[in-house]
Amino acid sequence: MATKMTPQQRMTDIADKTQGSQAWNSIFRPGSIFRKGYSDSPRNRSYVIMNSLLYHLHPVKVKRHAVKVSYTLCLGGLSFFLFILLTITGIFLMFFYRPTEAQAWSDIRNLQTGVAFGMLVRNMHRWGAHLMVLTVFLHMARVFYHGAYKAPREFNWVIGVILLTLTLLLSFTGYLLPWDQLALWAVTVGTNMIGYTPVFGRQTRFVLLGSIEIGTNTLLRWYVLHVLLFPFVIVIFMAIHFWRVRKDGGISGPL
Amino acid sequence: MADIPEHLLKRAEEAKAKAAAKKAAAAGGAPVGEPVAATPNADAEAAASFAEAEASGKIPAHLLARSSAAKAAKAGAGGGAGEEPAAGGGVALLERPGAGAATPSPAGLAQTGGPALVGPAGHTQRLLTVVKAGSIQDVKSTPIDKVSTWPHLLVGEFVASLLCTAFLLVFSTFVRAPLLAQANYNRTPNPSKAPWYFLGLQELLTMFHPMVAGVTIPGMGIFILILAPYTDRNPSNKPEDRKFAIGLFTIFMMFWAVLVVIGSFFRGPGFNFVMPWNKGIFFDF
Numbered sequence: 001m002a003t004k005m006t007p008q009q010r011m012t013d014i015a016d017k018t019q020g021s022q023a024w025n026s027i028f029r030p031g032s033i034f035r036k037g038y039s040d041s042p043r044n045r046s047y048v049i050m051n052s053l054l055y056h057l058h059p060v061k062v063k064r065h066a067v068k069v070s071y072t073l074c075l076g077g078l079s080f081f082l083f084i085l086l087t088i089t090g091i092f093l094m095f096f097y098r099p100t101e102a103q104a105w106s107d108i109r110n111l112q113t114g115v116a117f118g119m120l121v122r123n124m125h126r127w128g129a130h131l132m133v134l135t136v137f138l139h140m141a142r143v144f145y146h147g148a149y150k151a152p153r154e155f156n157w158v159i160g161v162i163l164l165t166l167t168l169l170l171s172f173t174g175y176l177l178p179w180d181q182l183a184l185w186a187v188t189v190g191t192n193m194i195g196y197t198p199v200f201g202r203q204t205r206f207v208l209l210g211s212i213e214i215g216t217n218t219l220l221r222w223y224v225l226h227v228l229l230f231p232f233v234i235v236i237f238m239a240i241h242f243w244r245v246r247k248d249g250g251i252s253g254p255l
Numbered sequence: 256m257a258d259i260p261e262h263l264l265k266r267a268e269e270a271k272a273k274a275a276a277k278k279a280a281a282a283g284g285a286p287v288g289e290p291v292a293a294t295p296n297a298d299a300e301a302a303a304s305f306a307e308a309e310a311s312g313k314i315p316a317h318l319l320a321r322s323s324a325a326k327a328a329k330a331g332a333g334g335g336a337g338e339e340p341a342a343g344g345g346v347a348l349l350e351r352p353g354a355g356a357a358t359p360s361p362a363g364l365a366q367t368g369g370p371a372l373v374g375p376a377g378h379t380q381r382l383l384t385v386v387k388a389g390s391i392q393d394v395k396s397t398p399i400d401k402v403s404t405w406p407h408l409l410v411g412e413f414v415a416s417l418l419c420t421a422f423l424l425v426f427s428t429f430v431r432a433p434l435l436a437q438a439n440y441n442r443t444p445n446p447s448k449a450p451w452y453f454l455g456l457q458e459l460l461t462m463f464h465p466m467v468a469g470v471t472i473p474g475m476g477i478f479i480l481i482l483a484p485y486t487d488r489n490p491s492n493k494p495e496d497r498k499f500a501i502g503l504f505t506i507f508m509m510f511w512a513v514l515v516v517i518g519s520f521f522r523g524p525g526f527n528f529v530m531p532w533n534k535g536i537f538f539d540f
């Protein structure tokens with residue numbers, strides 16, 4: 001005898017059937033809170049991490065002092081988060097930008113005046129980039145003042161120095177792209193210095209500029225470096241950096 | 256479908272194992288040297304030895320017994336097909352005693368496609384090795400005060416990222432990124448400045464040969480940074496023990512910060528020294 005279901009019962013019925021379906025269970029691992037539901041218990045707290053992608057970043061438990069904002073000041077995490085924001089806003093900018101002498105500057109101007117949220121996203125990308133340089137520097141200082149580079153974390157500090165260099169390179173290659181007076185002459189000052197590298201100075205500068213003077217070739221090169229090569233490389237080094245944080249026994253300290 | 260939730264099932268199972276272990280302990284230790292079989296007693300013994308091993312960080316006693324039994328069985332079989340190389344000491348093979356005279360090694364099994372290896376309780380796995388804690392991860396033996404990543408760390412991270420996004424959004428709504436006139440090779444701005452984080456180097460350019468200011472000094476700077484962990488031999492991380500290192504690093508950072516501030520705000524036309532309150536600021540982000 002089929003009894004009529006109330007709308008509420010129907011909803012729970014649909015939910016039950018969905019969660020029992022093969023498709024649902026193929027997506028969420030056994031033990032995932034999306035399979036079993038979540039109620040607060042020590043075991044379920046572990047499952048949240050263990051049965052999700054988060055397990056690649058975090059262990060199930062962390063030292064109590066490491067959770068306090070006053071220890072890391074969130075600086076490493078914020079550097080990483082800013083990198084993600086920059087990736088998202090940067091992809092948006094790429095839809096409207098062509099890296100040639102004739103088009104670059106006017107593309108940016110049109111983006112600011114004629115594209116919905118164009119100005120806002122460009123501002124976020126630029127200020128976010130400056131902010132990331134700052135947070136990476138401050139993160140380095142935090143690590144130094146905590147003596148967190150000492151054994152067994154020496155090598156992660158070295159990875160960190162590489163990350164700092166890559167962050168500066170990312171910022172500097174991006175600086176040229178708007179192709180305004182600020183971009184052209186800041187990069188002129190910067191690359192003139194590179195020209196003084198002993199022995200290979202002129203050659204290095206030529207490879208970087210794609211010619212003797214800054215021009216369309218330079219724009220294209222720096223564009224590819226900025227949107228593809230350096231992000232690719234920095235992501236690899238970030239992966240090693242985070243992996244080492246865990247393998248070296250988690251965050252250092254307490255002091 | 257009236258399925259019992261997975262976590263409840265697991266909990267019940269654990270409770271059962273615990274009760275069995277207790278019973279076994281009460282009945283007095285089982286005779287030593289008993290062949291490893293799938294009696295409930297052996298299971299309980301295993302559970303007890305696991306618990307013990309967990310406490311001491313050693314290889315559980317019943318696993319050791321199992322591996323030596325397996326070794327003995329193998330030696331008794333008179334070198335079955337495919338001699339195993341004597342690999343690392345921690346390798347323990349699980350072979351069922353009484354599985355026939357010639358216990359096939361894995362290699363031999365693959366060749367003959369031999370009988371299905373099904374263990375006492377229907378298990379098809381075998382124990383290949385026991386990895387002691389500490390050999391893979393850097394584990395401190397002293398207990399540390401820990402909290403669950405969820406929610407304690409993740410909530411913090413989430414809030415921090417929200418605040419960061421909010422700040423950037425509001426700031427970007429009110430402050431415009433600069434876009435000067437289109438690049439023009441024939442109109443050199445005066446002064447021409449590098450991005451702010453390179454202004455320290457540009458400042459050095461006023462004092463040294465360009466090779467020294469643009470290549471040697473920054474190169475040395477990076478090199479010194481990389482060497483820091485290898486030159487600082489002081490094992491302590493307490494600020495009061497590291498006055499020299501902290502002082503040196505502070506001077507290092509202040510040196511660059513001061514140069515950057517001078518380069519940004521105190522340099523005007525011709526990169527000459529100016530007071531910003533007299534001549535204005537010649538600086539763009």
Ligand code: HEM
Nearest residue numbers: 072076077079080140148149156157160161163164251252
């Ligand atoms: C793109 C740049 C960087 C990112 C995204 C990043 C990210 C992180 C994160 C998320 C942590 C975890 C602890 C924390 O948040 O403080 C960390 C730790 C660490 N970082 Fe970085 N980092 C970067 C650059 C650097 C730099 C420039 C250095 C040093 C030169 C460095 C050295 C270290 C060290 C030694 C640790 C371990 C600290 C500890 O155990 O207390 N990192 N990093």
